[in-house]
Amino acid sequence: MTKNDKVIFICGAPHSGSTLLGLILGSHSTCFYGGEINKIQFLNIEEEHEDKYCKMCGSSCPIWNNFDVSDKKGIYQQLSDLSHKPNIIDSTKNVDWLKLNYKNLNSTQSSYLIYILRDGRAVFNSQQRKYKNINPNELIEKWIIHVRSTNSFYDTFEGKKIKIHYEELSLKPEETVKKLCNFLEISYEESMIQYYLHKHHPLGGNTGTQYLIIKAQDDVKENTPIKLSERNKYYYSDHPLEIKLDLRWKKELNKDLKKLFEIKAGSLNESFQWDD
Ligand SMILES: [Zn+2]
Known part of the structure; x- marks a missing residue:
């Protein structure tokens, strides 16, 4: 048995880079990244569903195939046992899930919350595409509602907490990851940045980011259930393995949509904005 020590929640709006961050932190020798762990609701359903399987192993995952949703010892303790890692990372964005699972932690589990911020216009553009x-x-209204509820969860969270910008992580990965390791009270390990060389078992999350792992690891290719949408394919097929800032929104989002976003969400976006 491996005792679960830390539970690290990554919150934020969807399409904000949480999969990338989860994979990087999950490449630390003491951490396991479970992806969007609320997807366990799909593990045992009868019908086919895209979130039913580990995104890397498909139906033959050594972690999720052995996960028992009815086990009383708790989700994070069970994942520590299965992965043999004391620290578990959960990037579920759903605020009700976060509240409930934070509340259910016992006094020996330390909780950490990382709020990943990304310019709302970039998020809006990703959603437009999808x-x-x-x-x-x-789409804009959904972003507003999600950001407001995440902000209020962050403000009332009593464990350790930090905000980081996706753009900062992409531009200065080493510096940002060092800062986060310091916050999480774990030592910085150089190989974390090369997350695509490590083994991962995420549920849910951004397929494009995960595709880079498939690109780097031949054995994953055979089992993964990931199918890239045509639209994204061109972008990620030429994407280098190194972390790169995605600013597609600047070109792809037309003037009218930029204006619409500004009118509806401009003020809320102030703390997310990235104009470099
Ligand atoms: Zn797996």
Whole structure:
């Protein structure tokens, strides 16, 4: 049995780089990154579902295939046992999940919260690309609601907490990861940045970022359930393995949409904005 020591929550709006951050931190020798752990709700369902399996191993995962949703010892303790790592990272964005699982921790588990911030215009652009049939107003409103509830969870969180910008992580990965290791009270390990060379078992999360692992590791290619959408394919197929800042929104988001976002969400976006 491996005692669960730290539970590290990564919160933020979807499409903010939490998968990348989770994979980097999950490459530390004492950490296991479970992905968006609320996806355990799909593990035992009958029908096929994209979130039913580990994104790397598909139906033959040594971690998730042995995970028992009814086990009373708690999700994070069980993951420490299965992964043999004392520190577990969960990047579920759903605030109700975060509240509940934070509340359920016992006094021997230390909790850490990392709020990953990304310019709302970039998030909006990613969503525009993914959800072509949804009204842009609706996408912006969803972002506003999610950010407000995440902000209030962050403000009331009583464990250790920190905010970082996705853009900062991408531009200065080493410096930012060192800062985060210091915050998490774990030693910095150089190989963390090369997260794609490590073994991972995430549920859910950003397929594009995970695709880089498939690119780097031949054996993952055979089992992964990941299918890239045509739209993203061109981008990630030429994407170098190194971490790179994604500023596609600047070119892809048209003037009218930029203006719409500004009017509806400009003030809330102030602390997320990245204009470099
Ligand atoms: Zn797996």
